[in-house]
Amino acid sequence: MSDKYxxxxxxxxxxxxxxxxIPTIISMLLTSMYNLVDTFFVGKINTQSTAAVGIxxxxxxxxxxxxxxxxxxxGNYISRQLGAQNTKDAEVMASTGLFYTLVFSLIVMLLGWFFLEPISILLGSTPTILPYTRQYLGISLLGTPFIMGTFCINNQMRFQGFTKYSVYGAISGSIINCLxxxxxxxxxxxxxxxxxxASVIGQICGFVILLIMSQKEGVIHYTHRRISFEGRFVKEIxxxxxxxxxxxxxxxxxxIALNSVAGNYGDAAIAAMSIVTRISMFIFSVIVGLGQGFQPMCGFCYGAKLYDRxxxxxxxxxxxxxxxxLFxxxxxIIFSGEVVSLFRDDPEVIxxxxxxxxxxMIIFPACSFMMMANMMMQTCRKTIRANILAASRQGLFFIPLIFVLPYFYGLFGVEICQPVSDIISLIVTIPIVWSAFKEMR
Incomplete structure (x- = not known):
């Protein structure tokens, strides 16, 4: 760990x-890949199945x-404590965080099964899509403890600086799912x-492999003896x-709001927006991986007060x-038709x-600045500003816009909702980053 520091x-x-x-980018790409693969293969069945996967x-x-x-x-707390060379609290936090994750995942799984049909309708399923949504969601919920446990361990390892180990579970699970x-x-x-x-089997395999990786030398090991119920650990999480x-x-x-509003324009609109969302998220996963690679260094250096770094x-x-x-x-933009048609050969969807x-894609390049700003605020424990940035792009601005823009512009309003939200989010991000840099002196 001293070498890692x-x-x-x-x-x-x-x-x-x-x-x-590099390892986190590969991990994010493969995690997004299995979402694309699901959409690709399910798209060969019918439009309703494609829409159900999107829902x-x-x-x-x-x-x-x-x-x-x-x-x-x-993980953020672990990296700061390791940067301050306080190993004991970092070890307690690792086991405590994983314990809370698994307990919460079981609650989510049971509630999902109990309210399966109401949830499917709430998510935007039309009567023709509902049977497919029930099938896909009911089985997918089985993997909840495994996918939540995988993401928790993955992030904790990443914040310790062991990004190579952290990606093994995500890579193996995604490959198994795709096959x-x-x-x-x-x-x-x-x-x-x-x-x-296929998704559930991949998630189980990924979780087991990450547990094995957590036993490697230098990595913080998980044990029930380090689980703590102290309020300060909960507060940090x-x-x-x-x-x-x-x-x-x-x-x-x-x-959910996008599917609900797009449903007013038919199943093809839901399927089309689902495909576009998957494509943009697949590309954006590289930026998320890049930001996750920045976070361990950010946490260690912030804990060590190396602000210029x-x-x-x-x-x-x-x-x-x-x-x-930008690339x-x-x-x-040039090959949009060819890309969309890969997932569903339906003229209306295309x-x-x-x-x-x-x-x-017009405003997409600016999202790199917004994501790095969000991750820096989160890692440096600037909670309020981190929450504002995290909520802005796909929540704070997108949710009201998805109801307002289609009211005035119809389907065109649905199509432009995300880029309009991105422009407003960029305007908000600039002064927040400037204020954080002023404090790092």
Whole structure:
């Protein structure tokens, strides 16, 4: 751990972020990949199945939100304590965070089964989509403890600086899911249920592999003897984790609202917006991975009061992310039709998807700056500002806009909702970053 401290606080910034970010980028890409693979294979069944997967995606957002709440909340604290060389509290927080994660996951799973049909309707299922949503959601809930446990351990390892170990579970689970999708969907003729079964098996395998990785030398080990019920640990999880709830949780709510409003324009609109969301999230997962690579260095250096190094890491990550998003924005604007048609060969779905994808790509490059700002605030425990930034893009502005814009502009309002929200979020982010940098002197 002393070698890890020296590396994160003294090695060249570009080298640290490269070493930390490459594994997390791979992890995020593969995690998003299995969402794309589900959409791709299910899209071969019918439009209703494609829409159902998009509708249940909001539940997965909700589950991931609380996974990151516990994982990032405990992980941020762990990195700061290791940076301050307080190993004992870091060890207690690791086991405590995982324990709370697993307890909460069981509650979510049981509530989901009990209210399966009302939840499916609430998420935006039309009468023709509802049977497919019930099938996919009912089976997917089985994987809740495993996917939440995986994300918690993954984030805690990442904040310790062991990003290579942290990605093994995500990589293995995603690969297994991708391989099993066509087997269960078409080979066993299970349809949309097969996609859910493949996901659950992948999640179980990923969780088991991460538990094995947690026993490696240097990594904080999990044990029931270190579980603490002290209020200060709960307080730290809440302070460090609420921005993840704001970011991921409100993204879940915004997806529900998007499906509900898009449903007014038919099943094709829901399917098209689901495809566009998956595509943009797949590209954006690289930025999330880059930001996650920045966070361990940010936490260690902030704990060690190396503020200039925090700023240098922030701007380096922002520039790399902006160039990456700019490249893919140009590609997706030019080839939007070909990309959307890969997932559903339906003229109406393609027509809606092309417009929505092009509009989103216009402001997409600015999202790198917003994501790095959000992660820096969260890691440095600037809770209020972190929550504002986390909530802005897909919650604070998106949710009211998804009801207001379609009221005046119809389907066009649905298609432009995300880019309009991104522009407003960028305006809010700039002064918040400026104020945080003023404090780091």
């Amino acid at each position: 020296t590396f994160l606080t003294q090695a060249p910034v570009h080298r640290v972020i490269g070493v930390m970010a 249940v995606f909001s539940v997965m957002f909700f589950i991931q939100a609380f996974s990151f709440f516990f994982g990032n909340g405990s 099993l999708d066509p087997v269960f969907i078409f080979g066993f003729s299970m349809g949309v249920s097969g996609a859910a079964v 809440i302070a460090g984790g609420t921005p993840s709830i704001s970011r991921q949780g409100l993204a879940s709510v915004s997806t 925090v700023k240098e890491g922030f701007w380096f990550s922002t520039k790399i992310g902006t160039f990456f998003l 893919w924005s140009v590609v997706l 027509a809606i998807g092309i417009q929505a994808l092009r509009y989103q």
